[in-house]
Amino acid sequence: MSFQLSLSTESVTAAYPDEPLFVAPDATVSEVLRLLKAQKTGHVLICEEGRLAGIFTERDALRLMAAQQDLDQPVSQVMSRDPVSLEEGASVGEAISTMSEGGYRQLPILGPGGTPTGLATVYGIVHYLVDHFPQTIYTLPPDPSSAPSEREGA
Amino acid sequence: MITCPFCGSENIEGSDLCDDCQHSLTDLSIPQPGTSVERGLLKDRIQLLKLRTACNVAPEVPVRTVLKQMAAESIGCVMIVEGEALKGIFTERDALCRLNADVAQFADRPISSVMTTAPVTLESKDRIAFALHKMHVGGYRHIPIMEAGKLVGVISIRDILHYLSERISAAT
Numbered sequence: 001m002s003f004q005l006s007l008s009t010e011s012v013t014a015a016y017p018d019e020p021l022f023v024a025p026d027a028t029v030s031e032v033l034r035l036l037k038a039q040k041t042g043h044v045l046i047c048e049e050g051r052l053a054g055i056f057t058e059r060d061a062l063r064l065m066a067a068q069q070d071l072d073q074p075v076s077q078v079m080s081r082d083p084v085s086l087e088e089g090a091s092v093g094e095a096i097s098t099m100s101e102g103g104y105r106q107l108p109i110l111g112p113g114g115t116p117t118g119l120a121t122v123y124g125i126v127h128y129l130v131d132h133f134p135q136t137i138y139t140l141p142p143d144p145s146s147a148p149s150e151r152e153g154a
Numbered sequence: 155m156i157t158c159p160f161c162g163s164e165n166i167e168g169s170d171l172c173d174d175c176q177h178s179l180t181d182l183s184i185p186q187p188g189t190s191v192e193r194g195l196l197k198d199r200i201q202l203l204k205l206r207t208a209c210n211v212a213p214e215v216p217v218r219t220v221l222k223q224m225a226a227e228s229i230g231c232v233m234i235v236e237g238e239a240l241k242g243i244f245t246e247r248d249a250l251c252r253l254n255a256d257v258a259q260f261a262d263r264p265i266s267s268v269m270t271t272a273p274v275t276l277e278s279k280d281r282i283a284f285a286l287h288k289m290h291v292g293g294y295r296h297i298p299i300m301e302a303g304k305l306v307g308v309i310s311i312r313d314i315l316h317y318l319s320e321r322i323s324a325a326t
């Protein structure tokens with residue numbers, strides 16, 4: 001029924017990584033923003049010749065919006081270059097510690113040859129953890145104060 | 155199949171009474187926390203996590219000012235508070251979905267025109283399991299925490315992840 005949860009042996013690819021969304025380095029920031037909205041996601045990867053060159057996230061978008069910067073500049077000017085990433089063989093525990101040390105919410109997962117194959121996210125890892133105790137989480141009433149004190153009919 | 159804990163005979167799933175000895179089987183269907191992590195989730199209260207101080211703004215503050223403040227302080231969400239009442243929440247995702255590339259048009263409007271109204275909140279005495287439930291099912295990154303109708307702080311999904319990973323490493 002339940003299986004032993006071990007953060008150090010389970011691969012990060014089991015923790016529901018997002019499909020990576022790619023854009024070319026010369027795409028403009030406003031194109032990228034529209035793409036993010038349409039795809040309902042908060043991060044794109046920027047690739048050059050099949051290799052990961054940078055990442056552009058919601059936080060970068062917020063900074064640009066706040067500074068009222070030109071949104072027609074290419075995304076390669078404003079992306080975070082050479083982001084911290086994980087190898088495919090990395091464990092869930094490594095992903096969690098890298099995220100909490102660096103304050104990252106998503107980490108690209110690099111396959112052989114440095115091509116991104118996925119994106120480990122906080123949501124995915126939480127989903128993976130909840131999978132290990134579904135009864136505790138999914139059976140909760142929607143409102144904490146509405147839990148009945150007695151069994152029905154008792 | 156449920157095995158009766160009293161006489162050991164097998165009953166069909168969902169039976170209230172054991173066919174053989176007529177003992178009640180209803181207690182067997184109550185979920186029991188199996189691991190120490192589950193017990194902790196159901197026992198620990200949200201106040202055990204270190205609440206982050208929420209960044210409060212008034213509803214009439216212009217979008218431009220709020221964006222600047224969020225970027226300067228590197229925070230992902232602000233609470234829109236009028237008096238002591240929580241009116242709404244404005245997050246990075248709202249900025250991305252509502253302002254997007256047309257941010258210049260919205261810059262002088264009040265933040266209340268683009269906030270998310272009536273956000274899901276929890277009390278600081280609620281169990282952590284509820285916070286995890288709300289965040290996971292609703293896909294939220296932040297939940298405002300109230301105490302007697304007053305906003306006292308905010309917890310983020312990273313606080314929960316930190317809590318969980320600590321508990322799981324301690325348990326194994």
